[in-house]
Amino acid sequence: MSAFGQSSLYQTGTTKSLDENFELYQKELFGASKYEFEKLKFLEADTEPKIMADLYHALSAMKVEDPAASDLVYYFIRKYPDHPTTNHAAHMLGNFFFDQRNYREAIPAFQKVNLNRVDFEQGSEVNFKIGYAYFQLKDQSNAQRYFNAVKSQPNQYKADAHYYAGFIYLEQENYQQAIIDFQEADKSSFYANKVPYMLAGAYYKQGMYTELINYAEPVLANRRNLDRREEIHLYLAEAYFEKRDFAKAASNYDAFVNARRGELSRAQIYKAGIAQFEIQNFQRATDYFKVVAGDSDEIGQVSSYYLGHAYLKLNNPQFASNSFNTAFKANANTNIKEDALINYAKVNLERGSFQEAVNALDNYLINYPNGRYAREAEGLLTDALINTSNYLRAIELIEKMPSKSERIRAAYQKITFFQGIVYYRDKRFDLAPTYFDKSIATPADRDLVLEAMFWKGENFAAKGDLPQAIRAYETLQNQRPRNNHPFLIKSYYGLGYAYFNTEQYAKAEIQFRNYVDRRQLIEDRGNYDEALVRLGDTYYVQKKFPEAQSTFQKAISENNEFIDYALFRSGVVYNFQNRNNDAITQLNQLINNHPASLYLEDAIFQKAQINMEEVRYAEARDGFTRLINTRPNSPFVPFALEGRAVANFSQQNYDATIDDYKRILENHPNSSNAQAALVGLQEALSLQGRSAEFSQYASRYRSANPDNRSLQNLEFESAKSLYFSNSWDQSIRAFEEYLRNYPQAANRAEAVFFIAESHYRAGRSQNALDFFYQIDRERESPQRLRAVQRIASIELENRNFSKALPYLRESATNARNQIEKYESYSGLMQVHYEMTAFDSAIHYADRVIALGSVTGDAIPAAMLLKAKAYQKSNRVEDAEETLRDLINAYKTVHGAEGLFLLAESYHKRRSFAQSNDVIFDFSGPYSSYDYWYGRSFILLAENYIQLGEEFQARATLESIVERATHPEIKKMAQDKLSTLK
DSSP states (O other), X not given: OOOOOOOTTTTTSHXXXXXXXXXXXXXXXXXXXXXXXXXGGGSOTTSHHXXXXXXXXXXXXXXXXXXXXXXXXXXXXXXXXXXXXHHHHHHXXXXXXXXXXXXXXXXXXXXXXOGGGSOHHHHHHHHHHHHHHHHXXXXXXXXXHHHHHHXXXXXXXXXXXXXXXXXXXXXXXXXXXXXXXXXXXXXXXXXXXXXHHHHHHHHHHHTOHHHHHHHHHHHHHHOSSOTTHHHHHHHHHHHHHHTTOXXXXXXXXXXXXXXXXXXXXXXXXXXXXXXXXXXXXXXXHHHHHHHXXXXXXXHXXXXXXXXXXXXXXXXXXXXXXXXXXXXXXXXXXXXXXXXHHXXXXXXXXXXXXXXXXXXXXXXXXXXXTTSTTHHHHHHHHHHHHHHOSOHHHHHHHXXXXXXXXXXXXXXXXXXXXXXHHHHHHTTOTTTHHHHHHHHHTSOSSHHHXXXXXXXXXXXXXXXXXXXXXXXXXXXXXXXXOOTTOHHHHHHHHHHHHHHHHTTOHHHHHHHHHHHHHHHTTSSOOTTHHHHHHHHHHHHHHTTOHHHHHHHHHHHHHTTOTTHHHHHHHHHHHHHHTXXXXXXXXXXXXXXXXXXXXXXXXXXXXXXXXXXXXXXXXXXXXXXXXXXXXXXXXXXXXXHHHHHHXXXXXXXXXXXHHHHHHXXXXXXXXXXXXXXXXXXXXXXXXXXXXXXXXXXHHHHHHHHHSOTTHHHHHHHHHHHHHHHHTTOHHHHHHHHHHHHHXXXXXXXXXXXXXXXXXXXXXXXXXXXXXXXXXXXXXXXXXTTHHHHHHHHHHHHHHTTOHHHXXXXXXXXXXXXXXXXXXXXXXXXXXXXXXXXTOHHHHHHHHHHHHHHOOSSTTHHHHHHHHHHHHHHHTTOHHHHHHHHHHHHHHOOSHHHHHHHXXXXXXXXXXXXXXXXXXXXXXXXXXXXXXXXXXXXXXXXXXXXXXXXXXXXXXXXXXXXXXXXXXXXXXXXXXXXXXXXXX
């Protein structure tokens, strides 16, 4: 078609114009060719030049995208339907629309091509492009029809047709046919990287797992740049999972996840977790399970269950506990629910969270009385009940059981005994016997029966009900336990004291002797030292002086803990035996070697008295002087003054005699020896010719001791009786009446003290404080020291720390026994802590601790405050060491707070795992202290959040909200939980 002839008319004719125009077309000067072909409209119709001009005019218009081009082509096709170029025009028009992705117009254009007039290759192209156009227009049925036409014989578009046909079959879920097409398309190098993920998917959908594996594994190994490689890994993972090849399933799931190009479904995440679990890669299993665990559907429930087992394999029982609990709370799978509950109970039992274990096992037996684990649960419940610290709850659970196995009865005996001990320890003496009796009434263990009887006696003794204590101890002994039974031996000591304090000394002697005889033969000597000196006392009060002396000497030779007391009593016994030099030797050992002894005053006074008996007046005088000067607040002072006065009188030192008698009358006018002092003073003044001075002292004595002394004493004792019967307001009125009647009474200060004490005990601390300060201003008052102690205590309660401080210091200086020392040191400890003098607070905390268990909570309270002081001083290591010592030794509320503070300290140092370990290792015994126990577990949840374990945090907080009994803790947990949702 490059020329139409070479006639003589060519150079000036139509043919030359057509040739030139066609040259423009071939040179792709389509705008010019369109213009030139349009000029040839005058040509005669239906001639070959006219047809060519119309064709190339239309094609040129199409090339320059003239909006009328398609109409021109269609016009040409209609006008010349049988012309050989018509197929070419339709093909060109179809490609024009196809290239513009105008598939809707491309289809009718391609359909104008008469496939009977074109070769097979061109026909295959037209069919494919029509099929592809239908494919793009979502007309899958027509698309498939044309693709199938292309697939019948080899051609350029055969692979394309198989590929798109396979895609359609895949969408229609005709996986078998899709596989056939994709297998053909896969033979094409062009589709070698595109087909595999779809062919793998078709195999998977058909359940052809072996074929999938056999195809996909070499493809992944040998082909690079695969489309959606990660999805092939996912199909492989699913196939291997179905074939229970968990190792390869796990590696392919990981490959998909690591590609970070898609997300697993919840079911696939679960299966990935199972695969890792089955190959014992438990840490990786938890990474999958915790993503889907926690939801209430079956996948969430089962994932939580397996997550619990994975954490058990990782030796992480606290996470396992939360996971099993979450699985139990879901209801999708009843078998999993039951299994999760029993596993939750076991985990908590093993990690020492006995209360949680008890609740879970009780729940199991209620909901699954005939369950698969019912017998096991009953046995586990027994173990948990014995170990729980919430004994009252355990007792309630057992008492509600309709029938009790021997194992449960044995547990009940132990738990009721433990509850009795708790009440005894907490000084709730009225409640303890009930539980000791319950334990005794369930005699599964005879030794425990004896132990309960012993502690029942100890409880009554501590309460002061000695007759009941005696009956309890005697009941134990009447059971005739073996001679070396530890609680039989302990009962000798307790019963000995009960008899001793009820003045049944002969019976006390037998008990103490039994105790001493058995304790001295074993390594654990218990209270042997104290029992030995008490045995000596029983001999002494029965006037069995040789036996008493022998016993006290034994204590001395053994360097007994109470050697100072033994020395003093030995001296007294020697004195009764008229062996005064031996007596003084014993007393000197006490005085010289034990200057801090509580019996120092007694020894000094007793030695001075013996020297008086031996007419060694100078030595007696020196002894009395030493007592007066070193112990000015001692009750022995008025008698020491009298003794020294007599010694001075005997040495004719009358002025000194007069001074001592005057001091008695001035400072101790109500002392029992005041009248003797008045008589002695009269005699001494007379000898010195100073009789005129006597009258003023006689008058003073009469004022202090008027003639109606018997009535005065009666009124005073009556007021005291009201005080001691706890009738505080009546006592106050009685003492005020007494002071009005006897304004100069010698015991006025004591009466004021009783008024102050009555106000204090009635809860009117401020009224009491005014009276105590009144006594404090009377510097010589014998009641002043007691007033000072009370002022210190009240000002401390009022948080007037600067006012309390000097009184606490004075109380500590003049403390006469362990209790007074404890109260002073404890107060000083608190005051210095509140005044931010932390080093001083620590010092006094150590002094409280050194005193021992003066009260039940003395040591743990001091240790807690000491730890807080260390924290305030930024001495973190010292604080943590003190807190560890506290929680290891004391299961009190102080220990519960200490545990929280220790865990919080680790939390603040960002040692979150260590903080959690502390809570789980030590929290079990503190479950009854609901506030601090709850605070610790809220802190546990905060640690989980910091560790990225949000599932565990949520489970922990939900558990607190569900079970907490303290409203503040419940609210704190709810508030924290709301931040996670």
